[in-house]
Amino acid sequence: MEGQIIGQSSNIEGKGLEQKEEFELLEGEIQKSIINATPSIEFSNRIHQILIRDMENTVVLKLLGRNIGYSVLQNKIYSLWKPSSLFQLIDIENDYFLAKFQNKIDYEKVLAEGPWVLFGQYLIVQPWSVLTKIILQVENSYRNRRLIGKVVKLDMNTDNRVRG
Numbered sequence: 661m662e663g664q665i666i667g668q669s670s671n672i673e674g675k676g677l678e679q680k681e682e683f684e685l686l687e688g689e690i691q692k693s694i695i696n697a698t699p700s701i702e703f704s705n706r707i708h709q710i711l712i713r714d715m716e717n718t719v720v721l722k723l724l725g726r727n728i729g730y731s732v733l734q735n736k737i738y739s740l741w742k743p744s745s746l747f748q749l750i751d752i753e754n755d756y757f758l759a760k761f762q763n764k765i766d767y768e769k770v771l772a773e774g775p776w777v778l779f780g781q782y783l784i785v786q787p788w789s790v791l792t793k794i795i796l797q798v799e800n801s802y803r804n805r806r807l808i809g810k811v812v813k814l815d816m817n818t819d820n821r822v823r824g
Contacts, residue, residue, distance in 0.1 A: 717767040718788040
């Protein structure tokens with residue numbers, strides 16, 4: 661599989677502004693398969709590092725004690741933070757959002773200033789990391805288990821994956 665993907669490069673003229681650079685997608689760096697009837701995509705370590713680097717100016721947001729809609733949150737934090745350039749707001753589920761900044765200056769300002777308060781509630785702002793992603797996945801898994809309910813009876817053959 662060959663092609664070009666846009667990645668992120670470093671600081672321009674020391675001003676914290678990011679520019680895009682092209683890189684080659686090499687043969688075998690993306691593996692598509694089906695595991696237990698579920699589509700699966702595996703990336704090489706190089707692609708993982710590119711994806712992680714692309715998230716370096718990203719924060720995770722959570723408004724405590726209140727659910728808030730995407731548009732309301734976006735308008736409120738733009739007026740509160742007054743960023744020097746646009747940022748991308750992404751709704752990731754369970755009332756968490758990602759704010760992906762175009763430059764390091766706005767990213768660091770949002771992390772350093774605060775505490776941030778919206779509608780009388782604290783807005784939690786944390787830097788994104790691979791660990792943050794894992795924690796959100798575990799929390800989502802726990803919430804889904806709560807929706808299913810308490811296990812009343814467990815079939816040992818099914819649990820042990822034994823046919824019969």
